[in-house]
Amino acid sequence: MINVILTDDQEIVREGLKMMLSLDEEIRIIGEASNGRELLLLLEKQLPDVILMDIRMPGLDGVETTEIIKREHPEIRVIILTTFNEDEYIFRGLKNGADGYILKDSGSDDIIKAIKTAYSGNILLNPEVAAKVVKALNTTDYNSKSDNEATNLTLLTPRELEVARLVAEGKNNREIGNSLFLTEGTVKNYVTRILEKLELNSRTELALYIHDTH
Known part of the structure; x- marks a missing residue:
């Protein structure tokens, strides 16, 4: 329920x-x-x-x-x-x-x-x-970040980029873990590091950020 x-x-x-x-x-x-x-x-x-x-x-x-x-x-x-x-x-x-x-x-x-x-x-x-x-x-003060999005994504390791793209697809931690053979806790740690590196505040913002670079 x-x-x-x-x-x-x-x-x-x-x-x-x-x-x-x-x-x-x-x-x-x-x-x-x-x-x-x-x-x-x-x-x-x-x-x-x-x-x-x-x-x-x-x-x-x-x-x-x-x-x-x-x-x-x-x-x-x-x-x-x-x-x-x-x-x-x-x-x-x-x-x-x-x-x-x-x-x-x-x-x-x-x-x-x-x-x-x-x-x-x-x-x-x-x-x-x-x-x-x-x-x-x-079109807001976020503009300067938008100009450097491609560069910012290079801050991510290949595995972090995989996790970020799965987040952008709307997958939860369990689903990401199943796809990449990782535990939920490991996925959670990856997501935390990704948000810190890209200076984002939430999974939703990360999803939009990834969508906007493609």
Whole structure:
């Protein structure tokens, strides 16, 4: 059973999500909040596997809340609900460690798949959202890093590059380990070193970084 908390300032959106998610018997809604502060109070009482969270909310928005959650509860998967006109929020959420993004107008099958994908430890990026984030990376203060991406990848050993590319394919540590005949702990150490060498903050950011060099 995958325990989920819904966070959105619009009750009608939460009700719609609950209706969609009730279609899948592997997903259980254990709580809901209307903003980031309510969510953080809720997390003091119960911890979910996955949080489905609106990116824009009054008080404490999804971006700031993601940063706090990932600092205090890194094991919780955070999926951000977004729309096409929120590039800056998406970029900041990525930097703060969000595990994925899904468009608000996605169908029930896509949202259920998103939750299961994030729960399994894989990266979740809607292709259209990913394209927007890559564009944001190339048109912000990230630009200087973008100019040197090819050079930066040469900092990686051949094995690190293999691991990085499998991360970019959305593989989790167990799957990468099976592919390369490594233990999960070894893969985790590789990923940590890769992020340090490339000065990145999360697996999601690494995936976008690798995609943008090809």
